[in-house]
Every structure is written in structure tokens, then in C-alpha cells.
Amino acid sequence: MTVLTNEQKNSLVDAAHRYQKHAYSPYSHYAVGSAVLAEDGQIYGGANIENSAYPSGLCAERVAIFKAISEGNRQIKAIAVVTSNAGSPCGACRQVMREFSALDMPVILADEQGNIAFESTMDGILPRSFGPEDLQI
Numbered sequence: 001m002t003v004l005t006n007e008q009k010n011s012l013v014d015a016a017h018r019y020q021k022h023a024y025s026p027y028s029h030y031a032v033g034s035a036v037l038a039e040d041g042q043i044y045g046g047a048n049i050e051n052s053a054y055p056s057g058l059c060a061e062r063v064a065i066f067k068a069i070s071e072g073n074r075q076i077k078a079i080a081v082v083t084s085n086a087g088s089p090c091g092a093c094r095q096v097m098r099e100f101s102a103l104d105m106p107v108i109l110a111d112e113q114g115n116i117a118f119e120s121t122m123d124g125i126l127p128r129s130f131g132p133e134d135l136q137i
């Protein structure tokens with residue numbers, strides 16, 4: 001189990017907050033920032049990136065996770081998400097997180113003031129999930 005120090009938690013929330021400012025969300029006007037702590041010890045951040053052809057956009061969480069994975073990581077150790085209302089990750093993002101994390105991975109949701117509104121785990125936000133083990137991989 002990854003136990004985060006308060007310093008690690010704050011760094012992750014700060015990074016998510018910084019990345020939220022890079023959101024490209026002219027259609028929803030809902031800016032999301034996310035940051036993941038990867039197994040290499042680095043923090044990778046992402047923002048939601050919308051598109052005039054709406055389904056072509058991507059959520060902040062998946063941008064951050066895919067950045068970490070494409071740098072050679074295969075595990076994320078923690079994730080933070082920042083929105084105006086400390087909103088929850090969507091179902092598709094939860095499934096992508098699940099692929100690359102332990103079930104007890106910390107999940108932190110914060111608002112734009114940096115207040116942590118909700119802390120849970122991967123299993124807490126996606127119970128009885130389907131994952132690589134179900135395919136015996």
C-alpha cells in the first residue's frame with residue numbers, strides 16, 4: 001500500500017492545480033487538472049483537452065496517466081484530481097486507472113483552492129472491478 005506523506009499529497013494536489021490551468025475546455029467550461037505519482041518517482045500531470053468534434057477530446061486523468069505510461073512506467077502509485085467542485089473521475093478514467101494501479105492506490109479529489117474534499121482508493125471508487133488478472137495476464 002502506498003502511504004503518502006502530507007508533503008507528497010500536497011505536491012500531487014499542487015501539480016494537479018497547476019495543470020488545471022492548462023485545460024482546453026471551451027465547450028464545457030469545466031477545467032480539470034490531474035497529477036499522478038508514477039513508479040519512477042516522477043509526477044506526471046494532465047489537463048482535459050476538448051475538441052470541436054466532441055468525442056475526440058480526452059479527460060485530464062487519462063492525459064496524465066498516458067503521459068506516465070508512455071514514459072515507460074507501468075504502475076501509478078497515487079492520483080490527484082482538481083476541479084472547481086472537487087468532482088469525481090468519470091467511469092472510463094476509473095477503468096484506465098485500474099489497469100495501471102494497485103486496488104489500494106490513493107485517490108485524492110481537491111477543489112481549486114487546493115482543499116482536499118475526498119480521499120479514497122482505487123477499489124473504493126471502482127469496486128469489484130475488471131482488470132488484467134481476469135484475463136490471467
Ligand code: THU
Pocket residue numbers: 025028030032047048049050057058059060061088089090093
Ligand atoms: N472531465 C475530465 O477531465 N475528467 C473526468 O473524469 C470528468 C470529465 C472533463 C471532460 C470534459 O472536457 C469536461 O470535463 C466535461 O465533461
